[in-house]
Amino acid sequence: MLELKNLSKTYKTGDTALSDVTLSIPKGQILGLIGPSGAGKSTLIRCINRLVEPSSGKVMLGDVDLAQLGKADLRRQRRRIGMIFQEYSLVERLTVMENVLSGRLGYVPFWRSFFRKYPAADVQRAYQLLDRVGLLDHADKRADALSGGQRQRVGIARALAQEPELLLVDEPTASLDPKTSRQIMRLLTEICAERGLPAIVNIHDVPLAQQFMQRIVGLRAGAVVFDGSPAALTQGALTQIYGEEDWNAMRNGDLEQADAEEDAKNRLAELVQ
């Protein structure tokens, strides 16, 4: 479905963000992209819909090489790729409905989007998607009136309104609490399974990635250093991705946090009694 061939990106400052990445994602697969910050995860997914221009290499979506497209063709191809962002990136002062309908912008002429006169099928679909993510009653609220988890649901509905063939998901849970994170990940994986949608998910939370992803790719300094199933993600592999010190620190941090949460839960339970 999506094939990256020798994709490289060097920024003007001389920093190499990606070097020679080759990946292939079949239809329906949910791929988790893990790696330390600065490894090039964000650059990789932004090179696919060309919010960042790749320096060299091919991005094949079906039969189309996205890296070679001119402006108008690029806009047409972007409709096929839905994107979900870390900070939700909703337009805060627009209503929830407008945010969802903005997923249709690539399909409608300017006057329709300007007067908010979307085709009936688009409106119906937007309502259906809002219902799917559980926000049907919030359609007329302004986006900045919603909580973090609700905003991310609107972000998902906006991406789906594009009727995409591929989802790019950039740190979907980085701004959310652990419980909401799991709900959002569950919703995402369910939706991908329902539609057979392939997805690339940038994620820095390794346990969360192992729980929800079908395949994991580890990126380090712009190069793929691991590619396999979550079960194959051993301590050795993680050390290779994150470097020894960082991985041990992260793991200890996670353990400590889990202990602390457990402790807090027990105390609360005692208080209740």
Add this chain to the structure above:
Amino acid sequence: MSAQSYPTSWKRPAQIVKDPRWRIALQVGIVIYLILAISTIDVNWTRVYEGLERGQRFIMGFLQPDFTSRWRDISQGLVESLTMTLTSTVVGVAISIPIGIGAARNIAPGWIYAICRSIIAVSRALQEIIIAIFLVAMFGFGPFAGFLTLSFATIGFIAKLLADDIEEIDATQVEAIRSTGASWWQVVNYAVQPQVMPRLIGLSLYRLDINFRESAVIGIVGAGGIGATLNTAIDRYEYDSAGAILLIVIAIVMVAEYGSSYLRKFLQ
């Protein structure tokens, strides 16, 4: 280390001129320059004494403002000024919006950016009075010259502040709308406009009351409106009518000020 050995006094280190000799020399130099500069001002004290009497009549006129005897001129001037203010603000803002969008580096291509920024620079560099004198010479006395002056001045003000505001918007919202396959116009309509609209409305209201104040000033150089009426009244030594005009201007500016600040608060 025991507590006694820490220093007990602290002086703020010099921030700009590090060398104390330079610092003293600079301070002495400024004082000497000030004394010399003031000594060159030539004050004609007998003229000041004569002027005091005139000033007193002016103030007396203020204390007994005469609204009635020149009311026709005053009301005509007021209507002219208000018309000029409203039309020039509407036209000025309408022209400013495309220029402001073009002058925002983050959404406009380089050559459009350069053109729009230079239009803004020209509009801001020329003071209202200078433009008014020029336009009065071109189009003759009257409110039309005033209308053009204020529209021109509005462009520099609104377009610059709008452009600066657009440059500070949240880029991720723009990125999100772009990633849906939206065109440039759709990006402006969906990701930029909602972020800058409240400020644009606030600025326009603010400009409305600036334009009214300016209309009183540029009237003095012949661009019509209440300023022209005021000028005539002073030329005729009718300080009581002039006082009435000034009081009306102050009242209207205050009403506009409170009205616009109330509206801006409501919009946030």
